Amino acid sequence: MSTSLAGKVVLVTGGGSGIGRSTACRFARAGATVVVSGRTLEPLRETVSLVTAEGGTAEALRANTVDEDDVTQLIDTIVKRHGALHIACNNAGVPGAGRATDGYSLDQWKHIVDTNLQGVWLSMKHEIAHMRTNSGGAIVNVASIAGVVGYYHAAPYAASKHGVVGLTRAAAIDHATEGIRVNAVCPGPVLTPMLAQAKAERGPQADEFYLSHIPLGRLGTPEDVANAVVWLASDEAAYITGQALAVDGGWTAQ
Numbered sequence: 001m002s003t004s005l006a007g008k009v010v011l012v013t014g015g016g017s018g019i020g021r022s023t024a025c026r027f028a029r030a031g032a033t034v035v036v037s038g039r040t041l042e043p044l045r046e047t048v049s050l051v052t053a054e055g056g057t058a059e060a061l062r063a064n065t066v067d068e069d070d071v072t073q074l075i076d077t078i079v080k081r082h083g084a085l086h087i088a089c090n091n092a093g094v095p096g097a098g099r100a101t102d103g104y105s106l107d108q109w110k111h112i113v114d115t116n117l118q119g120v121w122l123s124m125k126h127e128i129a130h131m132r133t134n135s136g137g138a139i140v141n142v143a144s145i146a147g148v149v150g151y152y153h154a155a156p157y158a159a160s161k162h163g164v165v166g167l168t169r170a171a172a173i174d175h176a177t178e179g180i181r182v183n184a185v186c187p188g189p190v191l192t193p194m195l196a197q198a199k200a201e202r203g204p205q206a207d208e209f210y211l212s213h214i215p216l217g218r219l220g221t222p223e224d225v226a227n228a229v230v231w232l233a234s235d236e237a238a239y240i241t242g243q244a245l246a247v248d249g250g251w252t253a254q
Helices: 016-030 042-051 068-082 106-129 155-178 194-202 208-213 221-234
Strands: 009-013 032-038 057-061 087-090 135-140 178-186 246-247
Touching: 009 016, 009 068, 009 106, 016 032, 016 042, 016 057, 016 087, 016 221, 032 042, 032 068, 042 057, 042 155, 057 068, 068 106, 087 106, 087 221, 106 135, 106 155, 106 178, 135 155, 135 221, 155 178, 155 246, 178 221, 221 246
Parallel strands: 009 032, 009 087, 032 057, 087 135, 135 178, 178 246
Antiparallel strands: none
């Protein structure tokens, strides 16, 4: 990918590990100034260190995307310090697997759905409010293949990620005339700390479960997803909006 993102300001939520960290580094290599956010500063600072070690520019800001006051302050701070927000990758989320549909408590359901869906909506709400006044922008939401197909023993997670895909499509239509593109990536199983947690919840058959569904025969890497996110956010994808791009080794092609 040759497109330069020099002069662009990018927010990556959930930027302290996994897909978020790799995406932040990939944006920085394309020349963007990157802000990473999350609930805990230390892993965010580690991401910033990786970016700066490669000669990039990054900043860490603490924010809980389920808290609207946090999100408001996050966007306001980015705009105040960097002058604008051109691109956002809404990646913050939590896993939720290992039980049948009736096996989750209400508190477990609310934690998963609120983080994965409400957090994306609140982030978009305030990102769009700024982009509308700044000649548009690009938003990429991180959903999941569980947002486009059914997923075994993961009802609240699948419900939340289906919600992210629907939200992406609705927002793309709502804001297309304002120059704001909204897309989603739908990763399959990717080698991240979140997958490690999901595998622990699924038990010893987890590897067989995942690999048996992947025609390419391997788990994804955070870099696989980061490359897709950065491409969708770039001008190379200028005529693409409202789409949910599977990055899944062929899982959903079956």
